Structure formats: C-alpha cells, structure tokens
Amino acid sequence: MIVDIIEKNVLFSLTPHPLQEKLCDQLNLEPGSLEVRRFPDGESYLRVLTSVKGANCVILADLTHPDTKYLALLFLFETLRELGARSIGLVAPYLCYMRQDRRFEEGEAVTSRVFAQSLSLHIDWLITVDPHLHRYQSLDEIYSIPTQVVQGAPALADWLRGQNGLLLVGPDAESEQWVSSIAQASNHPYVIGTKQRLGDRRVEVTLPDISAYNGRKAVIIDDVISSGRTIGECVRALKAQGTEAILCAAVHGIFAEASDTYLLGTGLQTLVTTNTVPHSSNEIDVSELLVPPVRHFLNQVEGERR
Numbered sequence: 001m002i003v004d005i006i007e008k009n010v011l012f013s014l015t016p017h018p019l020q021e022k023l024c025d026q027l028n029l030e031p032g033s034l035e036v037r038r039f040p041d042g043e044s045y046l047r048v049l050t051s052v053k054g055a056n057c058v059i060l061a062d063l064t065h066p067d068t069k070y071l072a073l074l075f076l077f078e079t080l081r082e083l084g085a086r087s088i089g090l091v092a093p094y095l096c097y098m099r100q101d102r103r104f105e106e107g108e109a110v111t112s113r114v115f116a117q118s119l120s121l122h123i124d125w126l127i128t129v130d131p132h133l134h135r136y137q138s139l140d141e142i143y144s145i146p147t148q149v150v151q152g153a154p155a156l157a158d159w160l161r162g163q164n165g166l167l168l169v170g171p172d173a174e175s176e177q178w179v180s181s182i183a184q185a186s187n188h189p190y191v192i193g194t195k196q197r198l199g200d201r202r203v204e205v206t207l208p209d210i211s212a213y214n215g216r217k218a219v220i221i222d223d224v225i226s227s228g229r230t231i232g233e234c235v236r237a238l239k240a241q242g243t244e245a246i247l248c249a250a251v252h253g254i255f256a257e258a259s260d261t262y263l264l265g266t267g268l269q270t271l272v273t274t275n276t277v278p279h280s281s282n283e284i285d286v287s288e289l290l291v292p293p294v295r296h297f298l299n300q301v302e303g304e305r306r
Ligand SMILES: O=P(O)(O)OC[C@H]1O[C@@H](O)[C@H](O)[C@@H]1O
Pocket: 099, 132, 171, 172, 174, 200, 201, 203, 222, 223, 224, 225, 226, 227, 228, 229, 230, 231
C-alpha cells in the first residue's frame, strides 16, 4: 500500500502577535485555532480547535511577562503532542529569563538556566531574536534542544541607513556588540557609554565626550527596554552635553510599568522598536529574518520523515 505523506505545518499563538500573519504568509503555514480563557479562579482553559495529527506545529509566543503565560504554553505544547503533532517548535522573538545568568548574591536562583531546562523538555527546537547573551556565549550552554538565533541588527541598520548626520550611542559595554555592527552596516559613527546598575529601576550612565559630533542627531541603540531607565539615563547624559535631537531604536520594547510614557517624557523625539514584542512603536519588521530558520527546522523534520 502506498501512503501519501501530507505535509501540514500549523502556526499557533496564544495571544495576537504582529508576526503571526506575516510568518503564516511567508512560510505558507496554516493559522491554528485555539480557545483560551481563564476560569474564575485564575486557572487556564485551553482547547486546540485545529487538527494537528501528523502536523509540524510552530508556536509563536510573546514571552514578555512570562510568569503569567508560561503554564498556558506548557498546556499547549503537551496537548499538541497528545493530539499527535509530529513536531513542536517555538518562535519566541523575545526570549525571557536571559538576564539572571549567574548567582550574583548567595542563594539567588539562576533563572535563565532553570527556565531553559524546563522549556527544553517540551519543544523540539527554538528560534529567537537577539537573546540577552551576556555571560553565556551561546544558548547551547543552557538549552538542550537545537536553537537558532536571529540578529536584529540588520533590521535596525536598514532603518538607519538612508538617514544622515547621526551619532549612534550604546549605553553600556554590553551594547557594543549590536551598536558596532549596526554602525558599520549603516555607516554612522558610534560611541559607547558606561553603565552602573544600582537596582531594578536605578542605573547611572556616563557617556564619553561627544563634542566632536556636535550637530548630529543622537540615536540610542539597545537590545531591550524594560524599565526604560537605561535609555532615560542616556537621554539625560546626552542632554547634559547639549544634544537635543535624540532618538532611540531598540530590538525588544518590553516597556515594563508603562516606561514608554516615562521615556517620551524625557524628551526623546522618536522611539522605534522591532515587532518582536507587540507595541505601537513597532516600526521595524523582523519577519523576513525569521523565515529562513523556521524553514530550516521544518525542512529538517520533513527530511527525517522521508
Ligand atoms: O534599564 P532597563 O530598561 O530596565 O533594562 C534594559 C537594559 O538592561 C540591560 O540588561 C539591557 O541590555 C538594557 O541595556
């Protein structure tokens, strides 16, 4: 008997995401349908409404505020498996729990490692954009599944390319990896500041003397904006040196505790982010950067089947 192999690739997302439709269109994925709600006691209800028997499932997840979303995601992964999904991959454009990458104080949980170990138990592959790799060299140090990292820098460089008279500003040593590659690709000079973190919402940023770049617009570049204090401090330091035209472009705009409102109050003229995290500042689309790695993993699974 000859049995036809029917390839079925379905994309699910627990919450609306700006990349959902773009990825379905560009990768020819079927949009999966879910019923998700909360019971009065706060527990999650989840029902998969699309048939997934034999299908490769791609889950697109906004992992900001992960503690409120992670259990529902686990329910989704395990239910898809029970319903016969052939493979389950996760596209987490923003990968949470990457910043606590060591035990800074005795007794602290190294949450990046615990989270990675837990996620690795439920999925076959993971794709993310610019994870906060600071003390880890690669995701392989904490994830035991195949992973691919997409760099947001080319998308930011494209946005900056046609603009003249800019000075790119990285708030701290960590940001140099992104800022230097964006500066090179977009042909703008850059400077890097020094940051001292004094608490969750308290940082101090010092910038080098930028008088040689008088008259240029400053564009602060960072990977993630959470409390917004790093960017806010950068704005303050730029203003102290007489720079008034200040823009900010970041990969992941989490904007915790309405820090977008706080930032616009600091005198920032423009604030743009990529669409890794849904927000009104999402001017830079990264969908095209995500297509090749998703295709890679889907082809790999299909290759194994044949
Ligand atoms: O200052 P907030 O916005 O809270 O945190 C974001 C900053 O903290 C760092 O880990 C990031 O690279 C970024 O510079």
